[in-house]
Amino acid sequence: MCTAIRFTDSDGNLYFGRNLDWAYGYGETITFTPRNHPANTGHRAVLGMAIASEGFPLYFDCANENGLAIAGLNFPGYAYFPDDARPGTTAVAPYEFPLWVTSNFDNVDDVEAALANITLVNKGFGDFPIALLHWIIADASGCIVVESTADGLQVMRDPADVLANQPGLAWHLENLRSYMNVTPGAPSSVTWGNATLTPYGAGAGMRGLPGDVYSPSRFVRAAYLNAHHAPKDTERGNVARVFRTLGGVAMVEGSAQMNDGANEFTVFTSAYSAREGRYYFNTYENAAYTTAAFADFDMDGTEVQQAH
Numbered sequence: 001m002c003t004a005i006r007f008t009d010s011d012g013n014l015y016f017g018r019n020l021d022w023a024y025g026y027g028e029t030i031t032f033t034p035r036n037h038p039a040n041t042g043h044r045a046v047l048g049m050a051i052a053s054e055g056f057p058l059y060f061d062c063a064n065e066n067g068l069a070i071a072g073l074n075f076p077g078y079a080y081f082p083d084d085a086r087p088g089t090t091a092v093a094p095y096e097f098p099l100w101v102t103s104n105f106d107n108v109d110d111v112e113a114a115l116a117n118i119t120l121v122n123k124g125f126g127d128f129p130i131a132l133l134h135w136i137i138a139d140a141s142g143c144i145v146v147e148s149t150a151d152g153l154q155v156m157r158d159p160a161d162v163l164a165n166q167p168g169l170a171w172h173l174e175n176l177r178s179y180m181n182v183t184p185g186a187p188s189s190v191t192w193g194n195a196t197l198t199p200y201g202a203g204a205g206m207r208g209l210p211g212d213v214y215s216p217s218r219f220v221r222a223a224y225l226n227a228h229h230a231p232k233d234t235e236r237g238n239v240a241r242v243f244r245t246l247g248g249v250a251m252v253e254g255s256a257q258m259n260d261g262a263n264e265f266t267v268f269t270s271a272y273s274a275r276e277g278r279y280y281f282n283t284y285e286n287a288a289y290t291t292a293a294f295a296d297f298d299m300d301g302t303e304v305q306q307a308h
């Protein structure tokens, strides 16, 4: 499973992050695509997590130099990509969608408008299977979720600022209404007949928030944690906010198996800071951040660069 979140700091800078939950990694690392890479059609530098195959960056999540970010999360059972583009639209393959978005646009509104003119088509990269994903796309103003299903391409505003896996965003947003009672505040003491009940301590108001890692539960928990995190002023504080919030929905190895019996775990957690134009990640076995900034790379280059 995967979970993604966004928020802004007190100066309005975007912070965006995701957990990549799976049974294994793909050898992914921080990957920079300069403005003049042949596949960078819109000439915006892009930084994120990817594997590079034949010089092409296959991004799991990424952001551009102007503060637009995207992450792909599994959506099997719902994701459907037609073989051909609808008449009058341009075909974009799911594997190139994160780069297409971040290469060509600076904000969510422009992406939303452009999506009317594309079809996400059933086209894989090389021998890789097609990834059945939906996407969260975020900027400083908010985020949208893109879901290509048998009903067509849906682009929805996501006021919860989070995304998990199945089912679709509309269902997750509706489901939040079942958790309106959950609150950070400590409840007052109550009397039940002759019994006076008082809280043991902090957390009494959070009772009922689901604690498991099932996709609907992670969506609710991430939305609650993200919405209630105390504001932070510093880069360090806001990066910690991304990692701590995503830590609240991370998967501990052995606690939940995939259909094939493999243990799913949080392979990596990543964070993008528009304030510093910087990308961070850590892995299941190494909590220390690995980080790189746009400023570390040759922005006008032509070849993908990876930081190890």
Ligand SMILES: C[C@H](CCC(=O)NCCS(=O)(=O)O)[C@H]1CC[C@H]2[C@@H]3[C@H](O)C[C@@H]4C[C@H](O)CC[C@]4(C)[C@H]3C[C@H](O)[C@]12C
Pocket (backbone or CB within 6 Å): 001, 002, 020, 021, 022, 026, 051, 058, 059, 060, 072, 073, 074, 075, 076, 094, 095, 124, 125, 128, 129, 130, 131, 132, 133, 165, 166, 215, 258
């Ligand atoms: C497995 C990843 C999604 C993790 C996730 O959402 N897990 C949920 C688990 S569950 O079903 O809900 O149980 C996805 C996210 C991004 C995907 C990768 C990116 O799309 C880039 C390429 C695309 C190629 O088509 C396939 C390889 C690949 C390198 C993808 C492999 C895999 O599908 C990734 C890594």
